[in-house]
Amino acid sequence: MELRQYGAILRRWLWFILLGTVLVGGVTYVVSRNTTPVYQATSTIFVDQASNINESVYGTIIASERQAQTFAQLMLTRPVLDAVTARLGLVELKSDVSVQPIQDTQLIRVDVEDTDKELATQIANTIPEIFVEQHTERQLQKFKGSRDSLDKEIRALSTNISQVQTKISELEAITNRTSAQDADLSRFQDSLQQYRNSYANLVKSFEDLRLNEARATDTVSIVEPAEVPKKPIRPRVLLNTLLGLLVGMVLAIGGVLLIEYLDDTLKNPDDVVQALKLSTLGAIPRTRQDSGDPDAERQLVTFLNPKSPVSEAYRVLRTNIQFSSLDKPIRTLLVTSANPSEGKSTTASNLAAVMAQTGQRVVLIDTDLRRPVIHKVFNIPNNLGLTSALLTNPDAATVSHLIQPTQIKNLSVLTSGPLPPNPSELLGSHRMGALIEALNSVADIIIFDSPPVLAVTDSAVLARQLDGVLLVVDSGETREPLARRAAEEMSKVGAQILGVALNRLSPTNTDGYYYYYYHHYYGDGDK
Numbered sequence: 001m002e003l004r005q006y007g008a009i010l011r012r013w014l015w016f017i018l019l020g021t022v023l024v025g026g027v028t029y030v031v032s033r034n035t036t037p038v039y040q041a042t043s044t045i046f047v048d049q050a051s052n053i054n055e056s057v058y059g060t061i062i063a064s065e066r067q068a069q070t071f072a073q074l075m076l077t078r079p080v081l082d083a084v085t086a087r088l089g090l091v092e093l094k095s096d097v098s099v100q101p102i103q104d105t106q107l108i109r110v111d112v113e114d115t116d117k118e119l120a121t122q123i124a125n126t127i128p129e130i131f132v133e134q135h136t137e138r139q140l141q142k143f144k145g146s147r148d149s150l151d152k153e154i155r156a157l158s159t160n161i162s163q164v165q166t167k168i169s170e171l172e173a174i175t176n177r178t179s180a181q182d183a184d185l186s187r188f189q190d191s192l193q194q195y196r197n198s199y200a201n202l203v204k205s206f207e208d209l210r211l212n213e214a215r216a217t218d219t220v221s222i223v224e225p226a227e228v229p230k231k232p233i234r235p236r237v238l239l240n241t242l243l244g245l246l247v248g249m250v251l252a253i254g255g256v257l258l259i260e261y262l263d264d265t266l267k268n269p270d271d272v273v274q275a276l277k278l279s280t281l282g283a284i285p286r287t288r289q290d291s292g293d294p295d296a297e298r299q300l301v302t303f304l305n306p307k308s309p310v311s312e313a314y315r316v317l318r319t320n321i322q323f324s325s326l327d328k329p330i331r332t333l334l335v336t337s338a339n340p341s342e343g344k345s346t347t348a349s350n351l352a353a354v355m356a357q358t359g360q361r362v363v364l365i366d367t368d369l370r371r372p373v374i375h376k377v378f379n380i381p382n383n384l385g386l387t388s389a390l391l392t393n394p395d396a397a398t399v400s401h402l403i404q405p406t407q408i409k410n411l412s413v414l415t416s417g418p419l420p421p422n423p424s425e426l427l428g429s430h431r432m433g434a435l436i437e438a439l440n441s442v443a444d445i446i447i448f449d450s451p452p453v454l455a456v457t458d459s460a461v462l463a464r465q466l467d468g469v470l471l472v473v474d475s476g477e478t479r480e481p482l483a484r485r486a487a488e489e490m491s492k493v494g495a496q497i498l499g500v501a502l503n504r505l506s507p508t509n510t511d512g513y514y515y516y517y518y519h520h521y522y523g524d525g526d527k
Contacts (some may be wrong), residue, residue: 013256017249024248025241032240037232039117041124044224045108045131047071068101072108075099075131083130088122095123107223117229121293126225132220143209150206157199164192222255226422229515239279264480266473272500275480276487281470281499282317284347286506299346300377302353303408314350317501318358321351324498325468330434332466334495336450336459338486340371342474343503348449349377351501353468356411364444365414367462369423372416374449378406385417386435390426394435400442412443423451428461434464434502453486463495472497475505 003061010017047068076099085093096113101411110127114120171177171185266272269280302311321330335348345368352364365386366374375382389402403412420426439446448466450459463469469490473483492496 009256009260013259013470016256017252020252020255021245021248024251025245028244028247029237032235032237035235036115037146038113038115038234039120039231040111040113040227041117041120041226041229042224043124043128043222043226044102044112045071045110045128046221046223047108048219048221049108063103064106065104067219068106068108070483071131071135071347072099075108075127076109080130080134083134084123084126087126087130088119093123095120097123097127099127110226112226113233119230121226127221128220128222132222135220136280143481146209147206150202150209154199154202154206154322157195161192161195164188164195168192259440265476266478266480266483266502266507267476269502270482271480272473272502276471276500278471278487278497280502281320282313283475283502283505284313284317286475286504287298287313299410300349302350302357304403306357311350311354311438314347314354317347317351318354321468321470321498325496328467329438330445330467331448331496332448332451332468333498334459334463334466334469335472335501336446336463336469336486336490337452337472337474338454338478338482339474340452340455342452342472342478343363344452344472345373345377345449347470347472347501347503348447349374352411352447355447356408359410360444361442361444362411363439364411364446365412365439365446366416367427367448367458367523369416369419369426369458370451370456372419374413375415378404378413380404380406380413380415382415382417384437385415385425387417387420389414389435390429390431394431394438396438396441399435400440403442414439421447424457424461427458432462433465451487454482460493460495463490464493467496468498469495470501472503475502477504511515 015456047064055285076097081093081097084378085091094114098111098113099108100111101108112120113122114123168185169190171181171188174181177185266275269283272278272280302314305311321333324330333342335351337344345366348364352362356362364374367374367386368374369387372382377387384402386402389398392398399414402417405412405413426432436446448462450462453459453471471483471487471490487497
């Protein structure tokens with residue numbers, strides 16, 4: 001398709017697109033308004049990885065990020081969530097909890113969603129608190145054994161130092177010490193120095209242990225506690241409604257394009273050329289009567305309202321038929337359609353009327369010997385007609401006696417007459433050929449209103465005896481395969497198809513000249 005065709009399709013289905021857009025948008029708005037609001041509370045945790053003197057700064061950052069990912073998973077474990085539930089006195093934790101490290105940082109974000117904003121805030125603050133407490137307890141347990149062992153050794157050394165100092169003091173108090181006592185004093189002083197050195201080493205180890213313990217337990221901290229949210233995160237009524245309108249419009253446009261893709265009816269002259277390889281000799285606009293009483297469609301609009309655009313369309317059809325065969329003027333014309341109720345009788349009647357208005361002697365024959373309607377169009381009796389002529393000797397005198405004049409000058413009508421049991425045989429008989437010859441002597445042009453091509457064989461039997469065939473197509477109703485089949489049936493019997501009369505053409509089914517012409521004349525009413 002060209003962009004112009006897409007534009008015409010969207011213009012024709014604009015009401016459907018607007019309806020789908022408003023419908024989906026309205027449903028989205030109602031659902032969003034009636035949905036229970038959900039609030040989100042967020043707290044932020046900082047993870048500090050103790051740096052190693054032998055490790056680069058980049059390595060420390062990478063280790064902290066990995067540790068943050070580990071901690072994020074640990075916060076969602078059962079011990080943490082069970083402790084949160086117990087501390088807040090909840091039977092079950094039904095809130096939606098999400099813990100994610102913030103990319104390229106050492107931060108962890110704790111998001112809690114709940115319909116109760118106060119509860120969401122409490123949970124978002126309690127989860128980090130419980131995790132910090134449990135993490136600290138785990139780290140303390142890891143250093144407890146070493147701390148107790150060092151403490152025990154320090155106390156033992158302290159006792160030994162006190163005992164040695166006491167003995168040294170006793171020996172130093174003796175005025176006249178023996179050589180043995182001097183030796184003991186020297187030995188105790190050496191032992192005291194050794195004990196003091198060991199004590200100093202143990203104290204240093206104990207302080208290092210406490211420092212490492214403090215570093216290990218101080219790696220997680222809450223940097224931003226959660227606050228009570230003021231607005232819900234969903235539903236976002238305005239955003240959802242706008243998205244609903246957009247989705248509705250997209251779905252409606254998609255539905256329209258799907259309908260158009262599946263729709264194989266002939267809507268405009270371009271479709272006729274593409275599907276049937278036939279030209280459109282005339283495009284008859286859809287009138288207000290087309291949607292009302294079926295009998296109203298058969299009005300002689302070319303006689304009752306000769307200045308209307310519909311009448312002008314029939315005149316264009318008349319002119320194009322006259323120019324369709326200049327070398328051999330059309331004197332006998334068959335008007336038919338693929339299916340019933342496509343407006344062939346109306347087309348034949350009005351075409352006969354506009355041809356008669358040019359001064360030509362026109363005879364309109366109702367060859368639909370199953371469901372004749374021409375007599376209803378002209379409001380004339382149908383006691384005698386075509387079948388009556390075929391039962392006698394169809395010469396010029398007989399024909400002149402059976403054709404009935406109408407209120408339109410130069411236009412006469414030969415109705416169907418009594419309905420026979422064998423229409424196809426009558427229309428294909430030699431007497432029908434003789435009747436046509438007889439009518440040629442009293443008329444300049446003869447128009448035959450025949451049954452639908454696909455319904456019965458009457459049209460095919462009659463078409464091969466005539467100069468041309470006009471195929472009537474109901475715009476937007478006649479399916480492409482059926483119209484193509486009807487044209488093929490006519491071609492099989494050697495009929496000359498002059499072209500197509502596109503009937504009941506809606507301005508929404510086309511653009512260009514027909515669209516402009518229709519609105520130009522109908523904007524202020526018929527003229």
